[in-house]
Amino acid sequence: MRITKNEARRRLRERGLRVTAPRLAVLRILAAAEGPVSFTQVLDLLGDSDWDQATIYRNLVKLREAGLAPVVSRADGIDRYALAGDHEDSHLHPHFLCEDCGRVACLKEEVTAALSIDGPWAESIRRAMVHLLGHCPDCLAQADA
Secondary structure: OOOOHHHHHHHHHHOOOOOOHHHHHHHHHHHHOOOOEEHHHHHHHHOOOOOOHHHHHHHHHHHHHOOOOOEEEOHHHOOEEOOOOOOOOOOOOOEEEEOOOOOEEEOOHHHHHHHOOOOOOHHHHHOOOOEEEEOOHHHHHHHHO
């Protein structure tokens, strides 16, 4: 999902954050990403910019703290961020980590529908990060070629 600069500005102001060029850039990168992205991937997607890495990292932290960019995956010990949706828990679905290329992809919630239970663990399981590990379709296709 892409967002306009005006939409990004609105989201920042709604969360009480100052609108700065690095924040706008990071927010728009998260909005355009096909899946969760790491700090390193954000830097790569920014390309050549005048902002130093610490500035970008601090902005990711600020966006996370404001609820705009939650950490939705910690696969391989790397925090990966996604743009928050309209609901606080909008990114609670499983992710797939490719062992070959390192790509993290969002999967449909139906993948973990069987984990729906009642009782004391129900809320914990609903909010848990679920990661599947294997080989993505692109890497499988390359291996078969």
